[in-house]
Amino acid sequence: MELFGEHLALGTGIFLILALLMALSFEFVNGFHDTANAVATVIYTHSLRPVIAVVWSGFCNLIGVLTSSGAVAFGIVALLPVELVLNVGSGAGFAMVFALLISAIIWNVGTWYLGLPASSSHTLVGSIMGVGLANSMITPGHVFGEGVNWGKAQEVFTALLVSPVVGFVCCALLLLLAKFLIRRPELYAPAEAGKSPPWWIRLLLIFTCTGVSFSHGSNDGQKGMGLIMLILIGIIPAVYALDLNTSAATLKNLQSGIQTAKEVVERYVKERPATPDAAKDELSAFLKTTGKLSDKTFGAIAVQIQNLQSKLAGKDKFSDVPKEERSDLRTTIYLLQASAGKIVKQHLISDPQDAAVLGLFAKGWRATTDFIPPWVKVAVAVALGCGTMIGWKRIVVTVGEKIGKSHLTYAQGASAELVAMATIQAADMYGLPVSTTHVLSSGIAGTMAANRSGLQMATLRNILLAWVLTIPVCVLLGAATFAAALFIVFNVLGWK
Numbered sequence: 001m002e003l004f005g006e007h008l009a010l011g012t013g014i015f016l017i018l019a020l021l022m023a024l025s026f027e028f029v030n031g032f033h034d035t036a037n038a039v040a041t042v043i044y045t046h047s048l049r050p051v052i053a054v055v056w057s058g059f060c061n062l063i064g065v066l067t068s069s070g071a072v073a074f075g076i077v078a079l080l081p082v083e084l085v086l087n088v089g090s091g092a093g094f095a096m097v098f099a100l101l102i103s104a105i106i107w108n109v110g111t112w113y114l115g116l117p118a119s120s121s122h123t124l125v126g127s128i129m130g131v132g133l134a135n136s137m138i139t140p141g142h143v144f145g146e147g148v149n150w151g152k153a154q155e156v157f158t159a160l161l162v163s164p165v166v167g168f169v170c171c172a173l174l175l176l177l178a179k180f181l182i183r184r185p186e187l188y189a190p191a192e193a194g195k196s197p198p199w200w201i202r203l204l205l206i207f208t209c210t211g212v213s214f215s216h217g218s219n220d221g222q223k224g225m226g227l228i229m230l231i232l233i234g235i236i237p238a239v240y241a242l243d244l245n246t247s248a249a250t251l252k253n254l255q256s257g258i259q260t261a262k263e264v265v266e267r268y269v270k271e272r273p274a275t276p277d278a279a280k281d282e283l284s285a286f287l288k289t290t291g292k293l294s295d296k297t298f299g300a301i302a303v304q305i306q307n308l309q310s311k312l313a314g315k316d317k318f319s320d321v322p323k324e325e326r327s328d329l330r331t332t333i334y335l336l337q338a339s340a341g342k343i344v345k346q347h348l349i350s351d352p353q354d355a356a357v358l359g360l361f362a363k364g365w366r367a368t369t370d371f372i373p374p375w376v377k378v379a380v381a382v383a384l385g386c387g388t389m390i391g392w393k394r395i396v397v398t399v400g401e402k403i404g405k406s407h408l409t410y411a412q413g414a415s416a417e418l419v420a421m422a423t424i425q426a427a428d429m430y431g432l433p434v435s436t437t438h439v440l441s442s443g444i445a446g447t448m449a450a451n452r453s454g455l456q457m458a459t460l461r462n463i464l465l466a467w468v469l470t471i472p473v474c475v476l477l478g479a480a481t482f483a484a485a486l487f488i489v490f491n492v493l494g495w496k
């Protein structure tokens with residue numbers, strides 16, 4: 001079977017197609033929740049007809065995805081156990097990917113069916129934690145919990161927990177400010193059934209819908225992109241292990257910086273591992289959450305730098321590297337840039353000039369492995385848009401009518417979407433996944449509180465319960481599906 005320019009066995013090709021379809025299904029279901037929030041106000045206020053609104057939102061998502069940096073995508077990947085990321089093409093790696101997707105889809109579909117705006121971000125993070133915990137329990141020689149990147153998890157949790165508070169407070173303040181500055185009563189009136197708002201209000205709401213949709217694509221769309229890249233790297237490393245579009249000039253500049261980084265590292269070497277494999281194991285251990293700098297860490301980096309130099313000797317482009325060697329080269333680059341990045345981030349060397357050299361080394365080489373092909377971005381954007389078109393109504397009704405005791409006003413909808421747009425854009429700059437659902441739903445609640453409209457506590461209780469349960473339930477789902485997938489892969493399919 002010929003796929004992506006590579007000849008694959010029939011079984012492998014079918015498996016690849018199935019895995020990609022599941023990843024796109026996750027983004028399709030993501031559209032039920034998060035993108036539906038983006039169109040909730042324009043549909044509910046009759047600013048745009050539903051069909052036009054979801055098509056426009058899908059287009060803005062597409063632009064947001066296409067212009068995204070990819071930082072969030074690989075921030076999500078950084079939560080996964082190091083050994084599974086390095087060996088994603090193994091049976092355990094495939095089990096991991098399927099466990100993540102299945103558990104996330106189950107929870108997203110269930111909460112959507114109940115009309116609860118749950119977080120796809122929380123869902124995916126919980127599933128990843130479940131896989132990491134299960135991996136640490138099943139794998140011999142592991143300490144329970146070390147399969148989770150707790151440092152990165154803390155960053156993600158902080159963003160996910162703070163964003164609803166920011167949404168509630170900022171939306172309430174923005175609505176009060178608007179009431180003080182804009183004395184137009186029609187802006188603060190609830191939407192009338194079957195009647196469009198004045199043209200200037202329509203433009204305002206269309207603008208905010210556009211902003212949230214674009215921001216959603218630039219942040220949430222990246223989560224599925226990261227999983228798709230894991231699948232492609234595992235099954236077709238010859239094509240996707242490295243960015244083959246890296247120019248000869250760029251690669252030459254990176255290669256010229258290797259010697260400078262090597263000279264810095266050599267100053268800190270205390271003990272050198274005997275072989276490249278021993279160096280790989282040393283750096284893999286260092287990159288775990290519990291990993292500490294040892295006497296062999298800098299020696300292992302020096303060995304792997306030498307390994308990188310030998311692999312690239314006489315090569316002008318990555319396409320010059322033999323196909324069967326590209327996966328191993330990616331592993332070498334990943335270990336080096338991640339280790340150098342951790343050393344700099346944790347201030348494990350005191351000399352600022354040496355730290356700056358290692359920081360530039362890590363950043364430059366990271367771009368050769370952390371890349372997203374344009375077709376992946378387009379596929380994810382289309383999946384998000386299609387999901388919105390199918391499942392928008394349940395979430396729109398909840399946001400428009402069931403959070404406050406009065407129906408949503410034009411100003412409330414605009415305030416919530418402006419804050420959501422700004423919050424997501426800020427998180428995207430720092431590579432942090434936040435929940436569009438959490439920011440916008442809490443923002444609507446904030447405007448209702450500021451407007452003294454009253455809140456429907458039964459709805460809020462159900463939404464909060466879904467938010468609280470998402471992480472623990474998805475941890476259990478992720479762990480259970482990972483264990484089941486491992487059993488199928490090793491015992492039924494006989495993979496290793």
